[in-house]
Amino acid sequence: AQKITQTQPGMFVQEKEAVTLDCTYDTSDPSYGLFWYKQPSSGEMIFLIYQGSYDQQNATEGRYSLNFQKARKSANLVISASQLGDSAMYFCAMRERRFAGGTSYGKLTFGQGTILTVHP
């Protein structure tokens, strides 16, 4: 079963407008983290914003905000005042803690991604 779902393969937005990128997730762990990453054509995975499962308030980082609805298991990214440089692939990801060989690690699972294109 897919754990992270991004239903928008592509999105278009006009420069200076706001855009929402959708993400739903599925987990039975009470403790998890949700992330959004931006990946331009250069390939670098750029961290944008983080929401912990126990966080009471929605995360914000500059023009990025995360609309966290825990009961609906959704973690949508809102980009305000879009810029041409925002054109990129955007991935939603969920991190669950796993244990193996006596140590812990974080298993990060990505959604399929949304390609955002900002028009002038």
Added chain:
Amino acid sequence: DTEVTQTPKHLVMGMTNKKSLKCEQHMGHRAMYWYKQKAKKPPELMFVYSYEKLSINESVPSRFSPECPNSSLLNLHLHALQPEDSALYLCASSQEGTGAIYGYTFGSGTRLTVV
């Protein structure tokens, strides 16, 4: 230093070659990861090292051989690759062991082409 450095940035290799990808971080992170990413697809986890021990091998073919010589360095040795192994290889690291959920820091990747 808050970076993960990957070298080389680009690599072209023949199917009979042996090459290595290198990943380095000096953030004191004790978990390091290799991901493989095909074009327009999400990254797929290959290996996880936790405290320099291989914790997870996600059923990766033996032509990929990871190595973690110390807590700052992670290598991926490549041998007898196939053209379908051409992809972007991403390294990441994370802080572990304190009970909290931490994020990953990714390197900029190595674009591998197998000819």
